[in-house]
Amino acid sequence: MIVSHKILPYLFAVVAFFGHAQEVPPIGVFSPQDYGAEDQNWAIDQSETNVIYVANNQGLLEYNGATWRLYNSPNDGILRSVRVVGDRIYSGGYRDFGYWTKNNFGDLYYTSLALNDKFSVKQDEEFWGIINIEGYVLFQSLERIYIYNTRDESFKIIDSELRINKMFKVEETIYFQKMNLGVFRIENGEEVLHIPASEIDNKEVINIFNFEGSLLLQTKERGFYTFNNGNINKWVIPFDSVLSKVSVYSSVRLEDGSFILGTISNGIFYLDNEGKLLHNIDQSKGLSNNTVLSIKEDSYGNVWLGLDNGINVLNINSPFTVYKDMQGVLGTVY
Numbered sequence: 001m002i003v004s005h006k007i008l009p010y011l012f013a014v015v016a017f018f019g020h021a022q023e024v025p026p027i028g029v030f031s032p033q034d035y036g037a038e039d040q041n042w043a044i045d046q047s048e049t050n051v052i053y054v055a056n057n058q059g060l061l062e063y064n065g066a067t068w069r070l071y072n073s074p075n076d077g078i079l080r081s082v083r084v085v086g087d088r089i090y091s092g093g094y095r096d097f098g099y100w101t102k103n104n105f106g107d108l109y110y111t112s113l114a115l116n117d118k119f120s121v122k123q124d125e126e127f128w129g130i131i132n133i134e135g136y137v138l139f140q141s142l143e144r145i146y147i148y149n150t151r152d153e154s155f156k157i158i159d160s161e162l163r164i165n166k167m168f169k170v171e172e173t174i175y176f177q178k179m180n181l182g183v184f185r186i187e188n189g190e191e192v193l194h195i196p197a198s199e200i201d202n203k204e205v206i207n208i209f210n211f212e213g214s215l216l217l218q219t220k221e222r223g224f225y226t227f228n229n230g231n232i233n234k235w236v237i238p239f240d241s242v243l244s245k246v247s248v249y250s251s252v253r254l255e256d257g258s259f260i261l262g263t264i265s266n267g268i269f270y271l272d273n274e275g276k277l278l279h280n281i282d283q284s285k286g287l288s289n290n291t292v293l294s295i296k297e298d299s300y301g302n303v304w305l306g307l308d309n310g311i312n313v314l315n316i317n318s319p320f321t322v323y324k325d326m327q328g329v330l331g332t333v334y
Contacts, residue, residue: 023321023322024279024281024285024286024321024322025279025281025314025315025316025321025322026314026315026321026322027281027286027287027312027313027314027315027322028312028313028314028315029286029288029310029312030068030310030311030312030313031288031310032309032310034068035054035056035061035063035068035070035311036068036070037056037057037058037059037061037070038056038057038058039057039308039309039310040056040057040078040293040306040307040308040309041054041055041056041057041061041293041294041306041307041310041311042055042056042057042078042079042080042081042128042293042294042306043055043079043080043081043082043083043130043293043294043306044082044294044295044296044304044306044311045082045083045084045089045296046084046296046298046299047084047089048084048086050065050298050299050300051063051064051065052296052298052304053082053084053089054082054306054311055079055080055081055082055091055092055093055294055306056070056079057078057079058070058072058073058078058079059071059072059073059079060073060079060082060089060091060100060108062108071100071108071110073091073093073094073096074096074098074110074112075093075094075095075096077093077094077095077096077126078093078094078126079091079092079093080092080093080094080126080127080128081093081097081127081128081129081130081139081140082130083130083131083132083137085132085137085150087101087102088100088101089101089108090130090132090137090139091130092126092127092128092129092130092139092141093126093127094124094126095114095121095124095125095126096112096114096121096127097112097113097114097127097130097139097146098110098111098112098113098114099111099113113139113148116155118155119146119155119157121141122141122143122144125141125142125143125144126141126142127139127140127141128140128141128142128166129166129167131167131168131169131174133169133172133174134172135149135150135151136148136149136150137150138167138174138186140164140166140167140176141164142163142164142165143159143160143163143164144157144158144159144160144164145157145158145160145164145167145176145186147186147189156189158186158189158190158191160178162178162179162180162181163178163179164176164177164178165177165179165204165205166205166206166207168205168207168208170208170209170210170215171210173185173186174186175194175208175215176191177204177205179197179202179204180197180202181193181196181197182194182195182196182197182198182199182200183195183200183205183208183217195217195227195232199227199232200217200219200225200232201222203219203220203221203222204219204220204221205217205218205219205220206218206219206220206248206249206250206251207250207251207252207253209253211226213228214226214227214228215227215228216235217232218248218251218259218261219248220247220248220249221243221244221246221247221248222243222244223235223237223239223240223243223244224237224275235275237271237274237275237276238275238276238277239269239271239275239276239277242269242277243261243269246263246264246265246266246269247263247264247265247266248261248262248263248264249262249263249264249291249292249293250262250292250293250294250295251295252295252296252297252303254297254301254303254316255297255301256273257272257273258270258271258272258273258278259271259272259273259275260295260297260303262292262293262294262295262305263290263291263292264291265290265291266280266282266290267280267281267282267283267285267287267290267292268280268281268282268287268292268295268305268314270316281314286322287305287307287312288307288309288310288311288312289307289308289309289310290308291307291308292305292306292307292308293306293307293308294306300317301316301317302314302315302316302317303316
């Protein structure tokens with residue numbers, strides 16, 4: 001076949017365009033119509049039998065790999081958190097927290113732990129985080145942490161007059177941040193100041209990881225900091241200039257040591273274990289929405305994203321990558 005010299009410049013332009021286009025891992029897309037519930041998805045977890053559970057605005061979503069099922073929240077409030085522990089699926093939402101278990105027919109039914117004669121939840125209290133550790137399950141609201149002993153079903157409550165942003169588990173230690181005071185750890189049911197607010201310039205901490213024997217603190221708008229033996233230092237990575245311009249809402253460290261950062265309005269950033277950018281994936285590259293509320297790596301290495309509108313799944317271990325021209329920049333190819 002003879003190619004006209006008039007066509008060659010266009011062929012070179014197409015090759016050059018694809019040479020600079022970013023290819024991304026395959027993305028599975030579930031819309032609210034697919035899973036039969038509302039838009040926002042605040043937390044994701046997986047059972048030992050590989051069933052996915054999602055805390056949705058309308059209730060608890062269950063996905064068995066083929067079909068979705070919705071269990072409406074008991075008080076018709078928004079579910080903010082979910083955590084699978086053994087045969088129980090713990091969830092938290094508006095003025096309520098408890099657990100779901102299966103009956104003989106495989107249906108989930110709910111038991112509230114907030115209906116307790118020894119305490120009462122606060123007005124408009126919502127439960128944003130759930131962590132299990134050594135026979136205890138902790139439920140975190142913006143004002144309190146409820147420590148539930150699963151053996152004797154007793155409770156201990158940590159109160160706070162200042163906002164508790166999030167709660168984190170690193171190895172077998174629980175940390176949480178009180179704004180204007182710092183990062184605390186829980187010892188024997190009591191809070192102990194671990195990092196004063198002044199050490200991190202009172203920056204909001206989104207997550208804490210174990211990193212080469214140190215704590216790695218990931219902040220909302222100022223990147224990463226390491227903390228070891230009372231010393232805190234900036235983890236300087238090439239990606240810092242971008243992190244200072246975006247707002248990170250959710251994050252996870254994957255089994256291979258890499259990081260997925262979910263942002264408000266900028267999609268996700270996928271970094272290797274040295275902080276180098278591997279991918280920035282947003283709506284223009286295949287995501288359903290640019291705001292990522294929750295992230296979960298499943299047992300197969302797929303990364304589930306709970307979005308402000310929908311649920312997406314990244315197959316980051318796929319041998320294939322995809323280029324999606326969502327905006328029609330490429331035009332028509334012959």
